[in-house]
Amino acid sequence: MGHSSIQAARIAETLVVKPLKERIEDLALFGGTPAFPQKVHVGRPNIGDRSRLMARIGDLLDRRWLSNQGPYVQELETRLAEMLGVRNCIAVANGTLALEIAIRAAGLADEVIVPSFTFIATAHALEWQKIKPVFCDIDPHTHSLDPRQVERCITPRTAGIIGVHIWGEPCATVELSEIAQRHGLKLLFDASHAFGCGHRGKMIGGFGEAEVFSFHATKFFNTFEGGAIATNNDELAGRIRLMKNFGFVGYDDVAYIGTNGKMSEIAAAMGLTGLESLDEFVAVNRRNYDLYRQGLCGLPGVRLFPVAEDERRNFQYIVLEVDQEQAVISRDLLVRLLHAENILARRYFYPGCHRMEPYRSQAHHGGLELPATDHVCARVIVLPTGTSVSAGDIESICGVMRLALTHAPEIVRRVPA
Numbered sequence: 001m002g003h004s005s006i007q008a009a010r011i012a013e014t015l016v017v018k019p020l021k022e023r024i025e026d027l028a029l030f031g032g033t034p035a036f037p038q039k040v041h042v043g044r045p046n047i048g049d050r051s052r053l054m055a056r057i058g059d060l061l062d063r064r065w066l067s068n069q070g071p072y073v074q075e076l077e078t079r080l081a082e083m084l085g086v087r088n089c090i091a092v093a094n095g096t097l098a099l100e101i102a103i104r105a106a107g108l109a110d111e112v113i114v115p116s117f118t119f120i121a122t123a124h125a126l127e128w129q130k131i132k133p134v135f136c137d138i139d140p141h142t143h144s145l146d147p148r149q150v151e152r153c154i155t156p157r158t159a160g161i162i163g164v165h166i167w168g169e170p171c172a173t174v175e176l177s178e179i180a181q182r183h184g185l186k187l188l189f190d191a192s193h194a195f196g197c198g199h200r201g202k203m204i205g206g207f208g209e210a211e212v213f214s215f216h217a218t219k220f221f222n223t224f225e226g227g228a229i230a231t232n233n234d235e236l237a238g239r240i241r242l243m244k245n246f247g248f249v250g251y252d253d254v255a256y257i258g259t260n261g262k263m264s265e266i267a268a269a270m271g272l273t274g275l276e277s278l279d280e281f282v283a284v285n286r287r288n289y290d291l292y293r294q295g296l297c298g299l300p301g302v303r304l305f306p307v308a309e310d311e312r313r314n315f316q317y318i319v320l321e322v323d324q325e326q327a328v329i330s331r332d333l334l335v336r337l338l339h340a341e342n343i344l345a346r347r348y349f350y351p352g353c354h355r356m357e358p359y360r361s362q363a364h365h366g367g368l369e370l371p372a373t374d375h376v377c378a379r380v381i382v383l384p385t386g387t388s389v390s391a392g393d394i395e396s397i398c399g400v401m402r403l404a405l406t407h408a409p410e411i412v413r414r415v416p417a
């Protein structure tokens with residue numbers, strides 16, 4: 001096997017032993033040396049076997065076939081469809097375009113119900129084509145659409161629902177399907193986080209009318225930039241294939257409006273290479289998740305968002321909820337403290353789409369109250385994981401968290417509000 005980021009992570013583990021911080025003065029926020037000399041990111045890409053990737057890049061250059069449904073894109077689509085157990089999987093240039101195309105091809109219009117607790121692209125993919133995203137509250141335990149709230153958002157103008165499998169945990173697919181059927185609505189899923197995850201004995205990809213993946217660099221599986229639409233509906237797949245290629249049905253004929261959503265050959269080469277290392281990516285993420293679980297166990301006011309371990313998971317997101325009352329320290333101060341240590345923890349998806357432009361200012365969203373979304377947005381911290389993060393890194397990160405949480409009252413006293 002060639003040089004891979006996984007091997008690099010293992011080597012790093014054996015070489016670097018960082019002294020753990022013990023006193024509050026050791027914290028970088030109070031003048032101590034940062035726990036990491038360089039920034040540790042959430043979302044560092046997983047990279048498979050470099051020599052396999054370079055060989056594929058050599059091939060595509062030799063072939064002089066760089067885009068437009070070339071052999072690597074075709075092979076990737078076949079492999080993905082097999083893996084996901086779906087009839088069609090269409091590779092797209094990125095997840096946002098994939099959402100836009102799926103929405104358009106499925107005929108969504110007027111109003112579509114979506115969570116506000118998601119990456120802004122889920123909402124923008126609708127608004128971009130003048131469809132109103134109707135923001136619905138989530139279940140604070142699952143972080144995804146609350147089916148009871150979905151029912152309340154339905155109006156005569158509602159055309160569909162887009163559920164988001166946030167953090168790779170499937171949303172309430174059964175309840176949402178029942179609601180969609182009862183009201184004659186289209187149901188799509190934004191599965192950007194859920195590549196490689198299972199649900200009720202099937203792979204995510206086969207639920208609803210279509211499911212959309214992101215293969216962005218920061219995702220569990222990446223094609224640099226990329227995405228895909230999975231569907232068992234052949235007619236819909238046909239429309240999607242045309243729409244991603246300007247609507248062309250032949251050299252000189254266009255059937256309807258389309259866009260340029262094509263994945264490039266180099267992106268597909270990255271994808272084919274990444275697929276060969278998926279098991280290793282999961283194994284490292286799984287190890288990291290277990291280390292965080294042990295390292296954060298018993299800390300006051302901090303809860304690790306649970307991953308359902310009886311189904312296939314990619315363990316791509318280490319999500320914490322901070323309860324300020326119990327932790328004493330606020331989520332935001334904790335993030336500030338971690339950033340000072342060069343641990344670039346993220347507040348995904350604060351403050352919620354409905355609190356960002358253009359939605360915040362739009363009259364129809366004025367006064368919108370989503371208490372569970374606000375509650376979760378105020379508590380979530382996402383920590384670094386993936387193949388670039390070693391066991392030693394996690395020990396250091398947990399050490400900083402432990403120090404911060406066990407000295408929280410003193411830290412809060414010393415930091416002006």
Ligand code: T4K
Pocket residue numbers: 041042043044045094095096097118119121122164190192193214215216217218226227344348
């Ligand atoms: N729906 C959902 C639910 C999504 O989460 C996303 C994307 C989409 C739809 C849309 O799919 P795409 O159109 O993106 O395929 C990042 C990603 O850019 C975005 O893809 C992802 N969700 C979102 C959750 O995270 P930002 O704004 O956090 O990006 P940024 O630049 O801050 O990068 C995140 C971290 O990753 C940084 O700390 C640096 C690190 N990084 C990033 C890149 C690109 C690297 O270490 N190497 C890299 O190459 O959005």
